[in-house]
Amino acid sequence: xNRQVQLKSRPSGIPxxxxxxxxxxxxxxxxxxxxxxxxxxxxxxxxxRGWVGAVANYSEPxxxxxxxxxxxxxxxxxxxxxxxxAGEYVTGLFGWQDHAVxxxxxxxxxxxxxxAPISTALGVLGINGLTAYFALLDIGQPKPGETVVVxxxxxxxxxxxxxxxxxxxxxxxxxxxxPDKVKLCRDAFGYEVAIxxxxxxxxxxxxxxxxxxxxxxxxxxGGAISDAVLKQLAVGARVVICGTASVSSWDPVxxxxxxxxxxxxxRARMQGFLIFDHVARYPEALKQLGEWIASGQLCYLEDxxxxxxxxxxxxxxxxxxxxxxxxxxxxxxxxxxxx
Amino acid sequence: xNRQVQLKSRPSGIPxxxxxxxxxxxxxxxxxxxxxxxxxxxxxxxxxRGWVGAVANYSEPxxxxxxxxxxxxxxxxxxxxxxxxAGEYVTGLFGWQDHAVxxxxxxxxxxxxxxAPISTALGVLGINGLTAYFALLDIGQPKPGETVVVxxxxxxxxxxxxxxxxxxxxxxxxxxxxPDKVKLCRDAFGYEVAIxxxxxxxxxxxxxxxxxxxxxxxxxxGGAISDAVLKQLAVGARVVICGTASVSSWDPVxxxxxxxxxxxxxRARMQGFLIFDHVARYPEALKQLGEWIASGQLCYLEDxxxxxxxxxxxxxxxxxxxxxxxxxxxxxxxxxxxx
Numbered sequence: 001x002n003r004q005v006q007l008k009s010r011p012s013g014i015p016x017x018x019x020x021x022x023x024x025x026x027x028x029x030x031x032x033x034x035x036x037x038x039x040x041x042x043x044x045x046x047x048x049r050g051w052v053g054a055v056a057n058y059s060e061p062x063x064x065x066x067x068x069x070x071x072x073x074x075x076x077x078x079x080x081x082x083x084x085x086a087g088e089y090v091t092g093l094f095g096w097q098d099h100a101v102x103x104x105x106x107x108x109x110x111x112x113x114x115x116a117p118i119s120t121a122l123g124v125l126g127i128n129g130l131t132a133y134f135a136l137l138d139i140g141q142p143k144p145g146e147t148v149v150v151x152x153x154x155x156x157x158x159x160x161x162x163x164x165x166x167x168x169x170x171x172x173x174x175x176x177x178x179p180d181k182v183k184l185c186r187d188a189f190g191y192e193v194a195i196x197x198x199x200x201x202x203x204x205x206x207x208x209x210x211x212x213x214x215x216x217x218x219x220x221x222g223g224a225i226s227d228a229v230l231k232q233l234a235v236g237a238r239v240v241i242c243g244t245a246s247v248s249s250w251d252p253v254x255x256x257x258x259x260x261x262x263x264x265x266x267r268a269r270m271q272g273f274l275i276f277d278h279v280a281r282y283p284e285a286l287k288q289l290g291e292w293i294a295s296g297q298l299c300y301l302e303d304x305x306x307x308x309x310x311x312x313x314x315x316x317x318x319x320x321x322x323x324x325x326x327x328x329x330x331x332x333x334x335x336x337x338x339x
Numbered sequence: 340x341n342r343q344v345q346l347k348s349r350p351s352g353i354p355x356x357x358x359x360x361x362x363x364x365x366x367x368x369x370x371x372x373x374x375x376x377x378x379x380x381x382x383x384x385x386x387x388r389g390w391v392g393a394v395a396n397y398s399e400p401x402x403x404x405x406x407x408x409x410x411x412x413x414x415x416x417x418x419x420x421x422x423x424x425a426g427e428y429v430t431g432l433f434g435w436q437d438h439a440v441x442x443x444x445x446x447x448x449x450x451x452x453x454x455a456p457i458s459t460a461l462g463v464l465g466i467n468g469l470t471a472y473f474a475l476l477d478i479g480q481p482k483p484g485e486t487v488v489v490x491x492x493x494x495x496x497x498x499x500x501x502x503x504x505x506x507x508x509x510x511x512x513x514x515x516x517x518p519d520k521v522k523l524c525r526d527a528f529g530y531e532v533a534i535x536x537x538x539x540x541x542x543x544x545x546x547x548x549x550x551x552x553x554x555x556x557x558x559x560x561g562g563a564i565s566d567a568v569l570k571q572l573a574v575g576a577r578v579v580i581c582g583t584a585s586v587s588s589w590d591p592v593x594x595x596x597x598x599x600x601x602x603x604x605x606r607a608r609m610q611g612f613l614i615f616d617h618v619a620r621y622p623e624a625l626k627q628l629g630e631w632i633a634s635g636q637l638c639y640l641e642d643x644x645x646x647x648x649x650x651x652x653x654x655x656x657x658x659x660x661x662x663x664x665x666x667x668x669x670x671x672x673x674x675x676x677x678x
Contacts, residue, residue, distance in 0.1 A: 050604075058604060222599040241602045253596040260561040261589050263580045264611040265389075265397060272603040 002027050004067045005096035005311045007052055013249035014319045015052050020068065020312035028101040030080045035107065037090060037100045038336045039074040043122040044305075044314040044327040046220075046245050055251070058274055068096040068311070073111055073121040075336035089113055091121040096311050098331060109282070116293055118334060123156050123326035124300035125289055127275045131242060132160035133285045135273040136218060137168075139240045144169030146215035147234070149206070150191075151225050152245055154181040154301075156326035159189045160289075161218045163298050166190045170216070173209045175202075175225055177321045184324065188299050202228040213237070221246035223256070230262045239270040245319060301325030307339065341366050343406045344435035344650045346391055352588035353658045354391050359407065359651035367440040374446065375417040376429060376439045377675040382410040382461040383644075383653040383666040385559075385584050394590070397613055407435040407650070412450055412460040414675035428452055430460040435650050437670060448621070455632055457673060462495050462665035463639035464628055466614045470581060471499035472624045474612040475557060476507075478579045483508030485554035486573070488545070489530075490564050491584055493520040493640075495665035498528045499628075500557045502637050505529045509555070512548045514541075514564055516660045523663065527638050541567040552576070560585035562595070569601045578609040584658060640664030645678065 001024040008021040030036045051069050052062050062069050072094035076086050081104035084090065089111040094100035111121045123129065142148060148165040152158040153174025162172045162185070174191035176182055177198050185194035193209040195202065206214070206228060213234030219226055223246035230239070247254060263270060278285075292298035303323035305314060308331050318327055332339060340363040347360040369375045390408050391401050401408050411433035415425050420443035423429065428450040433439035450460045462468065481487060487504040491497040492513025501511045501524070513530035515521055516537050524533035532548040534541065545553070545567060552573030558565055562585035569578070586593060602609060617624075631637035642662035644653060647670050657666055671678060 219599070222597065226599065241599050244599050244603065247597065247599070250600050253600065255594040256597040257592040258561060258586065258595040259598060259609075260558070260565065260580050260583050260586070261592070263609060264583065264613070267611045267613050267616060269608060269610040270598075270602060271608040272606045274603070274606050277606060 001025065002097060002099045003308050004098075005308060007062050007064055007066055007068055010054050010061075010064060011049075011052060012251065014049055015315045017313035017316060019052070022309060022312070025097075028099060030078055030101045033081050033104055034101050035076055035081055035084045035090070035104055036078040037072075037074040037094055037102060038077050038332060039072040039094055039098060039100060040330070040332045040334060040336055041073050041119045041122055042096050042308075042311065042329040042331060043071040043126070044311075044318055044329065045070070045127070046243050046315075046318055048315050049319075058276065069093060070096050071108075071122050071126060072100070073118050074100070074332075077336070084110075089118050089121075091126065096308070096329075098308065116290065119302060119304070119328055119330075120293075120300065122328055123302060124160055124293065124298065125286055128156035128326060129160050129289050129300075130278070130282060130285050131273065131275045132157050132164055133289060134275065134278045134281065135240045135242050136161050136164055136216075139271045139273055140165075140216040140218060140238050142168040142170045142216055145171070147171045147173065147210045147212060148216040148218065149173045149175065149210065149214050149229055150218045150220070151175045151229070152220040152243070153191060153194065154184045154189065154324070155220060157242060158218070158220055159300065159325070160298065162189045162191050163292075165216070167292065167297055173206070175229075180324060184301070188301065197225055203231065206232050216240070218242060223247050227257050230259060233262060233266045233268050235266050237266055237268040239268060241270060241272040248319075303327045305329045307331060340364065341436060341438045342647050343437075344647060346401045346403055346405055346407055349393055349400075349403060350388075350391060351590065353388055354654045356652035356655060358391070361648060361651070364436075367438060369417055369419045369440050372420050372443055373440050374415055374420055374423045374429070374443055376411075376413040376433055376441060377416050377671060378411040378413040378433055378437060378439060379669070379671045379673060379675055380412050380458045380461055381435050381647075381650065381668040381670060382465070383650075383657055383668065384409070384466070385582050385657055387654050388658075397615065408432060409435050410447075410461050410465060411439070412457050413439070413671075416675070423449075428457050428460075430465065435647070435668075437647065455629065458641060458643070458667055458669075459632075459639065461667055462641060463499055463632065463637065464625055467495035467665060468499050468628045468639075469617070469621060469624050470612065470614045471496050471503055472628060473614065473617045473620065474579045474581050475500050475503055475555075478610045478612055479504075479555040479557060479577050481507040481509045481555055484510070486510045486512065486549045486551060487555040487557065488512045488514065488549065488553050488568055489557045489559070490514045490568070491559040491582070492530060492533060493523045493528065493663070494559060496581060497557070497559055498639065498664070499637065501528045501530050502631075504555070506631065506636055512545070514568075519663060523640065527640065536564055542570065545571050555579070557581065562586050566596050569598055572601060572605045572607050574605050576605055576607040578607060580609060580611040587658075642666045644668045646670060
């Protein structure tokens with residue numbers, strides 16, 4: 001049998017455990033051009049909120065009763081496609097389930113068995129690292145000496161953003177929640193200043209950390225954190241809109257201070273980013289990210305839950321801030337055998 | 340004597356007549372390197388609100404008791420600078436007054452006596468036309484077939500934006516206030532659709548006018564009009580933040596629907612524009628704008644008040660929407676002699 005996590009009901013706002021159900025389905029068999037994958041690690045992303053929302057955004061909503069969409073890394077058990085062979089590791093949108101039969105075209109890439117741990121294919125060498133890389137460099141356009149502020153600074157995306165900004169000679173200021181993450185930001189991810197938004201007078205601490213204003217704001221939260229940051233933009237600032245983790249519901253659209261005047265007076269640029277627009281350039285970014293990991297310039301942290309039963313509550317936990325690092329669900333040993 | 344309009348008190352929000360006073364000052368005399376100008380036309384801009392606000396934005400606030408800052412076009416009466424001679428027409432920030440003594444370096448440019456009417460140096464061949472040109476082309480980056488929505492579509496900036504977008508092969512949709520301006524948008528400024536925001540179901544009319552979404556939003560108003568437009572952005576949309584005419588006060592910052600999600604889902608770009616960042620490129624733009632005027636592709640309309648006594652209420656009138664076209668105050672005949 002194949003255990004799956006299905007979407008049971010459509011959440012309003014952040015998906016909760018009760019919106020999912022764990023079921024047993026028949027073991028799938030690959031047809032021509034298809035591959036059977038034994039999933040090993042499943043990914044948990046803030047973006048999953050959008051994937052299950054009733055309103056189509058950049059992808060179709062996961063249907064009720066459908067397997068939850070997710071990235072996974074796993075091992076090929078059987079292949080009916082000439083490009084893939086049993087034993088190889090692959091990553092792609094394989095879903096929250098033990099086994100997936102997928103068309104070869106939907107496999108994102110092979111994951112080398114002798115490189116970084118295969119779990120990194122879902123984080124720093126997956127869409128999180130790729131997002132940080134392209135969004136910071138393309139939209140943020142960091143220059144040496146500039147001040148870069150990152151929200152969810154210790155998160156899977158934010159931690160890479162801060163380090164890549166440091167590599168480019170910027171000063172980095174991280175905004176995060178709680179003392180453990182503040183410490184992580186400074187000790188592991190190289191932020192010059194880390195601010196705990198839960199306890200801080202954010203306006204005052206940002207002003208102290210950014211005396212010349214904020215040149216780049218890499219925004220993963222939206223909401224009150226952004227309201228504070230936008231007040232302190234420098235002339236010509238770039239604001240990367242990557243996520244809205246702090247806003248619990250967009251239906252109806254919540255109110256906040258109008259941004260037009262900040263944008264106008266500072267001649268700032270605010271731009272949204274979606275990693276799926278950049279697929280063609282993944283190889284160049286993965287090569288660079290891999291080199292930075294190998295040289296010790298790019299660290300990552302993983303928050304690994306054990307077993308498929310952890311999946312239903314895992315997104316809500318992410319929004320509660322339970323995790324330290326990239327949240328994954330481990331459902332098999334790295335060789336694909338049962339836990 | 341030299342009649343001047345001084346800032347009497349600092350307005351909160353939109354400057355009203357009572358915030359100004361008309362006074363008589365001694366006739367100024369030019370020193371070395373200076374020029375005495377007889378102002379002929381004075382300009383009235385929405386941006387003047389910011390120039391008299393207590394909060395410094397991109398320029399220092401006009402001091403209480405100071406002559407109101409404004410662009411003007413006038414004629415040189417006396418020159419103690421070798422580059423300027425009596426009888427020449429010039430434009431620059433000469434202020435709301437009959438006569439100005441200015442350092443030659445503050446003169447923006449000479450205005451040819453045999454070209455377009457000298458009043459155009461304050462509008463379509465002044466900062467309004469230049470703003471439309473650079474902001475639409477640099478930030479908006481219009482491409483043939485794209486849908487461009489303009490707020491204050493019949494105004495001094497908006498009317499040029501719509502026509503320049505048409506010249507670049509776009510479909511243009513204007514948002515304006517009242518039936519006279521709706522008619523102007525269609526008949527004079529070439530908008531394919533013009534919408535009266537005062538009477539329309541803006542959401543429905545925008546949806547009907549922009550069935551493929553909005554590729555470029557040239558925003559002169561902010562506020563509720565922008566709230567409606569942002570809901571209908573196309574993927575990859577560009578939003579030019581040029582002004583916030585619909586927002587009566589920014590102290591405190593008013594609330595509106597949060598924009599992050601629209602920006603993110605549509606991978607849109609929102610960017611602020613200030614003409615004074617582009618001074619070095621004025622000549623190229625003035626040449627192009629002049630050619631479009633000469634060929635009849637770029638029309639303009641002027642709303643001319645007569646006499647300096649009209650100045651104090653003129654900004655408030657602009658925000659009330661009293662004007663049809665670029666608002667000017669004529670204080671002398673075109674040859675510089677008294678009215």
